[in-house]
Amino acid sequence: MDKEFLKRTLSIPSAYGEEERMRDYIIEFAIKNYIEYKVDTKGNIYLTKGSEKMTQGEYYPCVVSHIDTTHKNHTNLIKNDERLKIDENNGILTAYNPHNGNQTGIGGDDKCGVFVCLSLLEHFDILKASFFVEEEIGMLGSKQADPEFFKDVGYAIQFDAPSANWVSEVCSGVKLFDEDFKTQITQVLAEGGYTNFSKDPFTDVKQLAQKFDFNCLNLGCGYYQQHSDKEYVVIEEVEKSLKMGKNLIDYLGIKEYIHNKEIKKDLLLEMDWQNDFKNYGLEGYDEYDECANEIVDAVFNMIKDGYNKEDIKYEVGELLFGKNIFK
Ligand SMILES: [Zn+2]
Numbered sequence: 001m002d003k004e005f006l007k008r009t010l011s012i013p014s015a016y017g018e019e020e021r022m023r024d025y026i027i028e029f030a031i032k033n034y035i036e037y038k039v040d041t042k043g044n045i046y047l048t049k050g051s052e053k054m055t056q057g058e059y060y061p062c063v064v065s066h067i068d069t070t071h072k073n074h075t076n077l078i079k080n081d082e083r084l085k086i087d088e089n090n091g092i093l094t095a096y097n098p099h100n101g102n103q104t105g106i107g108g109d110d111k112c113g114v115f116v117c118l119s120l121l122e123h124f125d126i127l128k129a130s131f132f133v134e135e136e137i138g139m140l141g142s143k144q145a146d147p148e149f150f151k152d153v154g155y156a157i158q159f160d161a162p163s164a165n166w167v168s169e170v171c172s173g174v175k176l177f178d179e180d181f182k183t184q185i186t187q188v189l190a191e192g193g194y195t196n197f198s199k200d201p202f203t204d205v206k207q208l209a210q211k212f213d214f215n216c217l218n219l220g221c222g223y224y225q226q227h228s229d230k231e232y233v234v235i236e237e238v239e240k241s242l243k244m245g246k247n248l249i250d251y252l253g254i255k256e257y258i259h260n261k262e263i264k265k266d267l268l269l270e271m272d273w274q275n276d277f278k279n280y281g282l283e284g285y286d287e288y289d290e291c292a293n294e295i296v297d298a299v300f301n302m303i304k305d306g307y308n309k310e311d312i313k314y315e316v317g318e319l320l321f322g323k324n325i326f327k
Pocket of ligand 1 (some may be wrong): 160161
């Protein structure tokens with residue numbers, strides 16, 4: 001792994017709504033490496049490597065990261081085109097403001113992800129990469145992800161979580177991948193030390209998993225204490241993350257992995273509400289209280305199972321009419 005390249009990437013200041021320095025940096029990388037790129041009206045950047053090698057029926061792997069950070073106190077550095085001072089101590093990287101020498105957030109969230117994506121672009125002959133703006137303020141960039149760019153993508157891997165043992169399975173109620181995809185990759189992930197599957201608030205692949213029909217993944221890439229001045233990066237873990245990316249793409253290849261987003265329609269049928277309530281000794285509940293509780297529980301379960309908003313609406317409607325309270 002090119003450690004100096006990692007440090008250089010981390011030294012570029014960027015904040016939500018002020019991603020121009022990082023955008024320039026990525027475009028410069030693309031030009032230098034003869035990689036096709038485009039920037040959409042929102043400011044997201046899309047890189048495509050190896051289009052001349054692609055044949056019918058092949059799909060690109062796509063790597064993903066976001067180019068904003070939460071560190072709004074870097075605005076002056078961005079405006080003046082200055083760099084953060086990166087310090088290395090015992091394999092740990094931290095950042096300092098070049099003017100006053102105070103520690104400041106290094107922005108490993110998600111500049112570690114940017115570094116991993118760029119390194120993977122150097123490594124592979126065929127690869128797409130998308131770099132989104134304004135992830136930190138509600139995924140505003142990826143909400144406008146370009147469908148044209150993603151139409152020949154077979155799967156997407158984002159690098160945007162702490163540590164080097166973190167796999168997001170569900171992002172704010174959206175399942176990023178199907179069970180059969182999970183079965184396929186579990187062994188490869190485990191060999192790279194990625195065994196911890198978790199439910200997380202959000203990141204860009206949540207938008208991609210909702211908008212498009214390929215399986216997505218989000219992996220830890222070695223940052224800690226994100227969103228704070230104390231944020232730091234563990235070099236060895238960034239390296240593990242990069243290696244994991246290489247192994248996964250080698251293993252999955254240039255194929256399509258359709259995300260079926262299977263919805264367990266029988267979930268509600270399985271629930272025998274009346275008996276549950278009797279078993280808990282709650283017969284005294286009046287009909288409306290009971291119905292309200294059932295709906296709240298059902299909605300929680302549906303979110304847990306990765307239902308999307310439209311399906312939840314539909315099921316709640318079915319549940320209400322099924323309860324016969326509209327007399
Ligand atoms: Zn992030």
